[in-house]
Amino acid sequence: MDKEKKILYSGMQATNTLTLGNYLGALKNWVSMHEEYECFYGVMDLHSLTVRQEPAEFRKNARSLYALYVAAGLDPEKNCVYYQSHVPAHTQLAWILNCFTYMGELSRMTQYKDKAAKHADNVNAGLFTYPVLMASDILLYQADVVPVGVDQKQHLEITRDIAERFNSIYGDVFTVPEAYIGKAGAKVMSLQDPTKKMSKSDENPNATVFLLDDKDTIIRKFKRAVTDSDAEIRYDAENKPGVSNLMSIYSAVSKKSYEEIEKEFAGSGYGDFKIAVGERVAEELLPIQNKYQELMKEKSFIESCMKNNAEKAFYVSNKTLRKVYKKVGLTELPRS
């Protein structure tokens, strides 16, 4: 490992295809991070099992997520991109950290409460301890920073609490990580209800833009986006959440500030603005979609990257795991 650089860790669940929210809130910010950080990115397939998965479809989604990471610009030769389930240390550390995490703090997690309400027929223990596996992912690599969208802030806070608790008993075992939240796009809202975050599992098909949607679909979804009755393109998240959401999406893809956008569209109606946002988003996604199609055909490249990077992740994570085992007093297996 390059000791000069700070360490960065992040990942996404391997369910369905990614949304514009996943892309703008996380993936888009990841692609150039390797210049400054030693980067690790997981395909979080174990986390996905907290919701029932159809096996063949799940396997395809995991591969598709890996290919989308690479297509969006994450170079697997410069970043350690691997599957979480290929590195057993994640679940091994999770067990130990489960024993250092309280039921009370887990039951306060908003994502747990939301998911438990949504999947009332399957409120499993994995859903409850999801943040502990996430803490293990991060702490195993001694990550300094974790780039995520706003919705993951609470999970980062519990990760820090667990790390500090463990360190206060056993000395400096874990680096206490910081969340890194991008400015524009950190919370992309639903196009149909701008008070709710854009989500993979929204029942309304017009609420979510997927990374693999074609241009017409993208523009159609933006045209139907819910706005307000006033016709002014002005950023005001509280009183004009729909337009403000569109502005934050436009800002993330065009790198323009809200003032610049207000000027650009002064005097235009919502209709024109929505089409402009749709077109700009489609333009941003097209090269990613083309690269994705190529990668999905060319199996051997992804497979060799997946393998090499899993070996690296295995090595790095096991160093931390061995230290933890020793600190808590587990007995090492005699060598001969």
Ligand code: TYM
């Ligand atoms: P997941 O798959 O739910 O989300 C992946 C990333 O996308 C961001 N995101 C959004 N950002 C902006 N607007 C949205 N509407 C939106 N929807 C999702 C999320 O904030 C996240 O950054 N628990 C993690 C996966 C994980 C992980 C980790 C992340 C497992 N272990 C370790 C970092 C470090 C998650 O929610 O993924």
